[in-house]
Amino acid sequence: MTIDALPTSTPSAEGIDAAGVEAFLDGLESTPGVEPHSIVLVRHGSVVTQGWWAPYSADRVHLLYSLSKSFTSTAVAFAVDEGLLGLDDTVLSHFPELDADVTDPRSRSMRVRDVLAMSSGHRAEALGRALEADPADLVRGFLLTPPEADPGSVFAYNQPCTYAVAAIVQRASGLSLTEYLRPRLFEPLGIGEASWQRDDSGREIGFSGLHAQTEAVALLGQLWLRRGMWQGRQLLPASYVDEATRVQVANPDEPNADWSQGYGFQFWMARHGWRGDGAYGQFCVVLPEHDVVLALTGQTVDMQAVLDLAWQHLLPAFEGPGDAAADDALARRTAALGLAPLEDDAGAAELRAASFVPTSSSEQPTLTLVGLTDEGSSWRVLLHEGDDVLEAEVVLGAWTVTDALAVTAGRRGAALHVDVVFVETPHRLHLVLDAGAAEVRWETTPLHAPALRQLRAPRDGETSPL
Structure with a gap:
């Protein structure tokens, strides 16, 4: 996939040593508890590296969690510029x-x-x-x-703060956040599919819940890096960008080094540059001193480890010089990225159609039954939540993708292990099926979706509880 709004280039042409970028990928893939899903690296306005770890793909949206806040701040910038609100208005x-x-x-x-x-x-x-x-x-x-x-x-990281300012934009404009941003941000930048979670009041929640492609994150970062200028047009007021990306309030008590450098307007200051980020490893890192934007999605509870890897490997790489051979090696690497499927024990017992009841320790209480069925030419896993059923094909030792699910399975002794990845989110559900029982465990626990069917981009008009 190419980002149509930005040209492409090679790392060495933009002064980057591709070997350092590849070392960053090595670090992401080898660090325990870090599961990368996508990367887009932009320098001097050109995309120099991009890749997606299958079953994640470029055309899919990804839940951005609190990186949504930076899009909300962008909506505020437009609203301030249009006189719909002022920064010194009371809420x-x-x-x-x-x-x-x-x-x-x-x-x-x-x-x-x-x-x-x-x-x-x-x-x-x-x-x-x-x-x-x-x-x-x-x-x-x-x-x-x-x-x-x-x-x-x-300072206190506080979701209702963002919700309140998002509600102000929606009330003042008479539009949802996505409707308001579509002609002002999404269309000028070439951002395609995007949808935002709504609460029961019908408001898009602002502080989380935006689903967008990784390219949208990279494009947002590039707009902010250019102080609101896009292809010769000043889309955002530069004065707002400058205020939003400097320390507005100190937060020295935050425990992680890159979270204790101060906070702007829905952006974190960092040891290098500044960024928007979201739970479990969604990042829009902007490095003005290097003219770089780094967009990442993934799944981890150790987000500091991801930034540490970036500082360790990417900062030296930005000093170049790089060469064509390293560029080619990196291009081959990013074209073949993928998450490993589960391994299958070929000596294990044959698959049998059966039903499995989640154990009392299940980490997904809405899941009432797991079914395994033989469809003749294929096997399928069925996840029952009362009357709702999510269904996907199962192939041992490989990935299959059905709608917003990706599934891999493998036998280990008498047990069948099944991983279900909700590919419009960061989340992976582990199932161990044996003797009529299902052990159910999350790799990372979803924050806003009580039901499995909600672990995808929301459709028009859908609401869900916070």
Whole structure:
């Protein structure tokens, strides 16, 4: 796949040693607990490396989790430029129907710039408290959860902050975030499919839930690297970009080195450059000093390890000079990327059609039954959630892809091991089927999808609980 909005080049032509990029790939693939899904590397405005680890693919969207926040900040930039809101507006001023309910002076004084910078005055994540205060209207619940400190004075990573500013954009524009961004961002940059999770109120949630292709992440980073300029047009106000990508609030107590360098407007400052990121390894890393954008998707709980690998291998590679032989080796490598399927023990017992009941330790409580059926020419696994059934073909020792699922299986002794990858998300479900029982374990636990059928990009009008 090519990114039509950006030219392609070779690493050495852009002053990059491709051997260092390949060493970065080696590190991603060999570090325990890190599972890469895609990479797009852009330098001097040209794509120099891109690849997807099958069964993930370039044409698929991927759940970005909190990297969605950087797209929300982009929507705010447009709304500020169009006069729909101001950074010094109070949040409450955009919800006048709540004026009588919100009596706490700190809640009343909270500004748009405060919530953009995760400095609402709350000292800890307030999502649970806000939902408890009002399960039906998260903005109201947030404003009814009094901050412990003055807005603008302390940092706390806080989902309702982003939700509130996303709700302001949606109210002021009369459009959902995706509808608002389509003609302003997606179409000018050539970003294709994108969809955003909605809550039961019908709002797109802003702080998470955006599904988009890896190229969208790279294009967003390139727009911000160019301070809002795109192909001769100033799409975003440069003044907003400059504010959003500098420290708005200090956060020295964050435990990881690249999370303790300060926070901007829905962007993290880092030891090198700045970035948007999302749970389990979704990254948009912008390195102005190297004129580089790095877009990554994957699955890990050790996101610092991914950045450490980037600093270790990519920063020296950006010093070049590189050569054609290393370029060619990297191109061959990225063309053949893939996640290993499960191995099959050829001496194991034959497959038999059967049903398996999840054990009491199952990590997916909605899963009520796992079926294995013989269709004559193929085997299929059926995941039952009450009346809902997800179904996919199973081939031993290989991957099969059905809709938003990829499945691999292998026999180990009497047990059949099945991995189900939800390829529009970072997540992989491990099943061990034996003697009528199913052991069910997540590699990484989904954050917003209580049902397996929700582990894909949302369709028009779909909502799901937070």
